[in-house]
Amino acid sequence: MSDTLKTVRTRFAPSPTGYMHIGNLRSALYTWLYARHHGGRFILRIEDTDQNRYVEGATEVIYRTLKSIGMDWDEGPDVGGEYGPYVQSERKNMYLPYAQRLVEMGKAYYCFCTNEELDCRRKAAADRGETFKYDKHCLHLPKEEVDRRLAAGEPYVIRQNVPEQGEASFDDAIYGHISVDCSELDDMILIKADGMPTYNFANVIDDHTMGITHVMRGMEYLSSTPKYNLLYDAFGWEKPVYIHMTSIMRDAQHKLSKRDGDAYYEDFIAKGYLKEAIINYVALLGWNPGDDREFFTLDELIDAFDVSGMSKSPAIFDVAKLTWMNAEYIRRMSEAEFDAAAAPWYERSGIGHMDKSLLRRILQPRLEIFSQMADITDFLVKMDEQFDLALFTNKKSKTNPEISASVLDMAIPELESLPSWDEESLHGCLIGMAEANGMKNGTLLWPVRIGMAGKAVTPGGAIEIACLLGREESLRRLKLSRDRLKQAL
Numbered sequence: 001m002s003d004t005l006k007t008v009r010t011r012f013a014p015s016p017t018g019y020m021h022i023g024n025l026r027s028a029l030y031t032w033l034y035a036r037h038h039g040g041r042f043i044l045r046i047e048d049t050d051q052n053r054y055v056e057g058a059t060e061v062i063y064r065t066l067k068s069i070g071m072d073w074d075e076g077p078d079v080g081g082e083y084g085p086y087v088q089s090e091r092k093n094m095y096l097p098y099a100q101r102l103v104e105m106g107k108a109y110y111c112f113c114t115n116e117e118l119d120c121r122r123k124a125a126a127d128r129g130e131t132f133k134y135d136k137h138c139l140h141l142p143k144e145e146v147d148r149r150l151a152a153g154e155p156y157v158i159r160q161n162v163p164e165q166g167e168a169s170f171d172d173a174i175y176g177h178i179s180v181d182c183s184e185l186d187d188m189i190l191i192k193a194d195g196m197p198t199y200n201f202a203n204v205i206d207d208h209t210m211g212i213t214h215v216m217r218g219m220e221y222l223s224s225t226p227k228y229n230l231l232y233d234a235f236g237w238e239k240p241v242y243i244h245m246t247s248i249m250r251d252a253q254h255k256l257s258k259r260d261g262d263a264y265y266e267d268f269i270a271k272g273y274l275k276e277a278i279i280n281y282v283a284l285l286g287w288n289p290g291d292d293r294e295f296f297t298l299d300e301l302i303d304a305f306d307v308s309g310m311s312k313s314p315a316i317f318d319v320a321k322l323t324w325m326n327a328e329y330i331r332r333m334s335e336a337e338f339d340a341a342a343a344p345w346y347e348r349s350g351i352g353h354m355d356k357s358l359l360r361r362i363l364q365p366r367l368e369i370f371s372q373m374a375d376i377t378d379f380l381v382k383m384d385e386q387f388d389l390a391l392f393t394n395k396k397s398k399t400n401p402e403i404s405a406s407v408l409d410m411a412i413p414e415l416e417s418l419p420s421w422d423e424e425s426l427h428g429c430l431i432g433m434a435e436a437n438g439m440k441n442g443t444l445l446w447p448v449r450i451g452m453a454g455k456a457v458t459p460g461g462a463i464e465i466a467c468l469l470g471r472e473e474s475l476r477r478l479k480l481s482r483d484r485l486k487q488a489l
Helices: 022-037 058-069 088-105 115-127 143-151 199-209 225-235 265-270 275-283 298-304 319-331 335-349 356-363 370-376 401-416 423-436 441-453 462-469 471-488
Strands: 009-012 041-044 108-111 157-160 167-172 176-181 189-191 214-218 241-245
Touching: 009 022, 009 214, 022 041, 022 058, 022 214, 022 241, 022 275, 022 298, 058 265, 058 275, 088 108, 088 157, 088 189, 088 199, 088 225, 108 143, 157 225, 167 225, 167 241, 176 225, 189 199, 199 225, 265 275, 275 298, 275 319, 335 356, 335 370, 356 462, 401 423, 401 441, 401 471, 423 441, 423 462, 441 462, 441 471, 462 471
Parallel strands: 009 041, 214 241
Antiparallel strands: 108 157, 157 189, 167 176
């Protein structure tokens, strides 16, 4: 199917089973980018056929996530469209007639095997060291018996009748030509005992009836695609273009897994990652723009995205790389952007009352993610008043407890006499004091900073910390630290 002949129509069809996983997010992103790049339409469809795994509120999570990122959809449950409804459970009545048509054509059949019977056969196969595959037992039931059992209301499923010989093949835009021996394929269930379609059947019917031209999905569906194509062939339908995406791994051996609690989008947001950084990083998990560029806006991704850049090799989800990219995004924020993003974290960290301009200056170059703020600024809220006095020893600044005690003895009265407590005044006082006493700046500033912070590493130096703490609290801490030093000497 040529993109020049038909409008590209892609779909993102998540199951409402929880929070948006990184793998789901990438599927949505690539599908959306492909549609937008080609001037096509992006369809959101909710696949809720697995009622056992349905999670209340999960659909709203999907909406919220996509909208927060800026990924709009042209058709979907909440916006409508000419191919609706866009929720599978609301389309329930349309699937059975298609399955019955397949039965009439000999491409499917009613199966009355109970779970207990199937479990016995599954165990027998395991005992023989074989992989279980349904043995087409019910395919061979006489029509009269099938009709009788249906009329009696016996529970049943409808299974696909996969040919026992020959090959099923298809072409994938990433993995090329794929052919599977039909003898390796199972007769998958199309309609479950509760009357709901399976995902494997519903997605074929929905893709066709919604005019989907390009199907983008994870490579775990590569093995099922031949069975899907047999359904297309049975109905005489045109197949979509298949684009299977490489797996996302958390390491060389393990896939990202929702069951293992790996990588939920909103978890990263809650930790203080920026949505722009997450999307940028996710876009590069299995796609390369063909040059050295690493940073993209959504609009730039639309322009650059091309299937030719998609990889066959698994992508490793590297949290360290995401964190690095997030730090770069923080550095590139405007003052207004940083202030807006940091505001809730200031409040959570207990420093919301402090000078925002000064906080921005010392934190923006240092933060990798906003959730780090509480840890690196905890001393501003409350100093550990029993901190290790060995911190006053610093070879580079040429300080030790004795020198530090004398520095604080000298600095405290000078600071107390300052008419105004601001950066300029504090700088003039402390730097002037060092010069007047023939000291290196570090020899004076190190004890003052340690005396107010009680930590070896802080965002900002002595002058910035004094400004943030204010006159009263700064002097209180300095006197406390001086007295502890003198007592220890």
